[in-house]
Amino acid sequence: xxxxxxxxxxxxxxxxxxxxxxxxxxxxxxxxxxxxxxxxxxxxxxxxxxxxxxxxxxxxxxxxxxxxxxxxxxxxxxxxxxxxxxxxxxxxxxxxxxxxxxxxxxxxxxxxxxxxx
Amino acid sequence: xxxxxxxxxxxxxxxxxxxxxxxxxxxxxxxxxxxxxxxxxxxxxxxxxxxxxxxxxxxxxxxxxxxxxxxxxxxxxxxxxxxxxxxxxxxxxxxxxxxxxxxxxxxxxxxx
Numbered sequence: 679x680x681x682x683x684x685x686x687x688x689x690x691x692x693x694x695x696x697x698x699x700x701x702x703x704x705x706x707x708x709x710x711x712x713x714x715x716x717x718x719x720x721x722x723x724x725x726x727x728x729x730x731x732x733x734x735x736x737x738x739x740x741x742x743x744x745x746x747x748x749x750x751x752x753x754x755x756x757x758x759x760x761x762x763x764x765x766x767x768x769x770x771x772x773x774x775x776x777x778x779x780x781x782x783x784x785x786x787x788x789x790x791x792x793x794x795x
Numbered sequence: 796x797x798x799x800x801x802x803x804x805x806x807x808x809x810x811x812x813x814x815x816x817x818x819x820x821x822x823x824x825x826x827x828x829x830x831x832x833x834x835x836x837x838x839x840x841x842x843x844x845x846x847x848x849x850x851x852x853x854x855x856x857x858x859x860x861x862x863x864x865x866x867x868x869x870x871x872x873x874x875x876x877x878x879x880x881x882x883x884x885x886x887x888x889x890x891x892x893x894x895x896x897x898x899x900x901x902x903x904x905x906x907x
Contacts, residue, residue, distance in 0.1 A: 681838070709893065711894075711895075718804075718899065719899050719900075720799070720881050720883075720897030720898050720899045720900050721839070721881075721895075721897050722897070723894055723895065723896075726893075726894060734894060769839065773893065783841050783844075784841070784895060785840075786838045786839040786840065787838065788838055789838075
């Protein structure tokens, strides 16, 4: 089966500019996650979708970050305006459903490396 | 609050030597524990989960609730085991259900 797709793979922008990332999860996966991974740290969850609804966005800096999953399939994550500290790898992951204890496995995309100068 | 601690940022061993990657956690409940691995230029992928009680690529991990640990072990390391290893925790209820909390990772290098 095809894996989680993300684009672009790399992006360099100046601070105060805007940027958007796209993710297409594995077909049939109801749950989609966006993570931020800063250099030297583990991934940190930004937002979790169940179909097209938000389950958890408690760690999303809502003053500058937004995300949507309008049709319950692919998703976009936007940063506007970007700050230097937003430089990181943004990972998208998907899973079948979180409520099934045997199906917690999350499948990750290749990530988008963002550099803010 | 949920927390995963991997005390070693870097770990180096020689081929054939035993290896143990440490992971400690804090969670007020019964968590699910995982080890994820990222090989060079590859995606982050699941290595094993405690609920499966299986050995993957010779690696095992035992959940010790008393010590709140989930250390990853392999008796004889191979060069192809060189990778970044992340310990992760998933909550078992409410908003933590299915959400992964990652440690900072341990870079394992196995020398020939």
